[in-house]
């Protein structure tokens with residue numbers, strides 16, 4: 001039987017990694033074999049760890065290229081979990097399709113858009129083929145409402161790909177973003 005593709009998306013701090021790791025726990029409780037992956041570019045929390053902003057951590061395999069994921073997969077693996085998919089190369093799409101066809105459930109978490117409001121291509125393509133999409137919201141750091149769908153950069157531009165956390169980005173709602181952009 002084929003597996004399923006679940007994509008968890010939204011702005012920074014919306015709980016994407018928390019939700020991803022809660023699915024890992026569900027499989028682990030069921031004694032199903034899981035593997036967690038992250039892109040090598042994300043060096044925030046150490047080499048072989050995926051961590052939430054609250055500090056909950058699990059062991060993960062750090063990969064430079066999507067295809068490296070194959071090295072860690074065998075017929076005993078029930079599900080794989082990939083964090084920060086926006087940083088992967090486009091070949092991740094074919095890999096995900098292939099693994100699902102082989103009966104593995106694939107869970108992906110990642111940003112939908114950059115702070116420049118450009119969609120991240122890999123996330124967009126995964127969303128298009130997903131069986132289930134979970135769109136998360138964060139608390140807007142301007143108005144305090146739980147409706148933030150954007151990540152806003154609060155430091156001078158370090159490029160569209162720029163690893164960081166609260167020192168660089170806040171979560172913001174559409175209305176507050178509009179006000180900020182219009183100097184209000």
Ligand SMILES: Nc1ncnc2c1ncn2[C@@H]1O[C@H](COP(=O)(O)OP(=O)(O)O)[C@@H](O)[C@H]1O
Nearest residue numbers: 012013014015016017018052053054138139171
């Ligand atoms: N603006 C915010 N809105 C919601 N949660 C926030 C915010 N800032 C910090 N947090 C914390 O971040 C946690 C979510 O972290 P995480 O799952 O790593 O999010 P993501 O992977 O989407 O960046 C929340 O449980 C909360 O404790």
Ligand SMILES: Cc1cn([C@H]2C[C@H](O)[C@@H](COP(=O)(O)O)O2)c(=O)[nH]c1=O
Nearest residue numbers: 011012013114115151160161162163164
């Ligand atoms: C908006 C935005 C974010 N990034 C970086 C910053 C962080 O390292 C990750 C997102 O992490 P999270 O788990 O979703 O909090 O992405 C970036 O490089 N470019 C951006 O536009």
Ligand SMILES: [Zn+2]
Nearest residue numbers: 140143173176
């Ligand atoms: Zn707001």
